[in-house]
Amino acid sequence: MIFSQDRNAAELYLRKIFDGRLIFPPVEDPKKILDCGYGSGAWAIEAAEKYPDAEIIAVDISPHLKPEETPNNLWCQVDDLNEPFNFKPEEFDFVHSRLVAPGIGKSRWTGYMKDCFKVLKAGGWLQMVEIYFNVQSDNGTLTEEHGLRRWSKTFLEVYEDKKDLRAPTRLQSMMEAAGFVEVQSRMMPLPLNGWSRDERDRDIGNLNCSNAKDLINAMALWPFTERLEMSLEQFYVLIARARSEIDDLNLRPYFPLYVVIGKKPSA
Numbered sequence: 001m002i003f004s005q006d007r008n009a010a011e012l013y014l015r016k017i018f019d020g021r022l023i024f025p026p027v028e029d030p031k032k033i034l035d036c037g038y039g040s041g042a043w044a045i046e047a048a049e050k051y052p053d054a055e056i057i058a059v060d061i062s063p064h065l066k067p068e069e070t071p072n073n074l075w076c077q078v079d080d081l082n083e084p085f086n087f088k089p090e091e092f093d094f095v096h097s098r099l100v101a102p103g104i105g106k107s108r109w110t111g112y113m114k115d116c117f118k119v120l121k122a123g124g125w126l127q128m129v130e131i132y133f134n135v136q137s138d139n140g141t142l143t144e145e146h147g148l149r150r151w152s153k154t155f156l157e158v159y160e161d162k163k164d165l166r167a168p169t170r171l172q173s174m175m176e177a178a179g180f181v182e183v184q185s186r187m188m189p190l191p192l193n194g195w196s197r198d199e200r201d202r203d204i205g206n207l208n209c210s211n212a213k214d215l216i217n218a219m220a221l222w223p224f225t226e227r228l229e230m231s232l233e234q235f236y237v238l239i240a241r242a243r244s245e246i247d248d249l250n251l252r253p254y255f256p257l258y259v260v261i262g263k264k265p266s267a
């Protein structure tokens with residue numbers, strides 16, 4: 001799980017950034033929905049409640065965050081998205097895939113897109129939401145010497161042999177290559193603190209701030225110290241510096257958040 005244990009903060013800022021909307025494309029009266037990598041189940045549970053006549057199938061490789069009580073129309077299964085899907089072709093009206101990119105193998109992306117395409121009914125939609133873990137500054141004040149930039153550069157490179165952490169920037173072209181049409185991509189800055197003058201974005205940044213501080217530690221500890229053999233001391237110096245920059249409103253830091261939708265052509 002890439003988020004901190006403070007799952008509520010992550011769920012709250014996602015809800016706020018999307019104004020509580022679960023499905024962005026024009027999907028009316030869905031009968032069957034697939035949620036890839038359900039995590040805490042928050043999205044899948046809300047979808048099950050919002051569409052009581054739909055069947056929601058949610059899969060995750062690691063079901064430990066699954067709540068004990070789930071709506072009757074939600075089925076949570078253990079499954080690895082890196083393996084070819086076992087679902088029947090043309091089974092779903094909508095496929096949702098959010099914040100799973102760090103768990104997708106580098107060579108799996110093409111197959112993952114094709115599997116999503118295959119299991120959708122004609123006219124069904126895929127919606128993907130991914131963070132690009134490459135911290136940017138809204139006013140260009142972050143330099144390569146900053147801890148946040150050093151963290152980003154190292155994090156994007158440390159798994160280069162196994163993962164494609166730049167995939168979020170290419171979701172649109174990958175969806176088009178898999179056959180999706182009407183593909184639309186939008187980058188939304190996900191502020192790491194309350195730097196924005198816009199009240200809504202400031203709230204999102206404030207909700208995300210402590211989560212971002214936990215996340216840069218939790219996601220990087222093992223790869224930086226084991227794969228790069230950075231000493232624990234060097235690691236914590238970097239994290240302390242990056243965390244103090246997360247508190248710096250003048251740096252206006254954000255993660256690019258990519259939201260991409262695409263439709264399987266109608267029959």
Ligand SMILES: C[S@@+](CC[C@H](N)C(=O)[O-])C[C@H]1O[C@@H](n2cnc3c(N)ncnc32)[C@H](O)[C@@H]1O
Binds near residue numbers: 002039059080082103
């Ligand atoms: C950051 S959480 C996101 C949860 C949820 N999609 C959301 O947006 O709140 C990522 C989830 O993806 C799951 N995951 C990562 N790689 C996976 C894989 N190869 N197969 C299935 N689930 C995977 C993790 O176990 C984790 O629960």
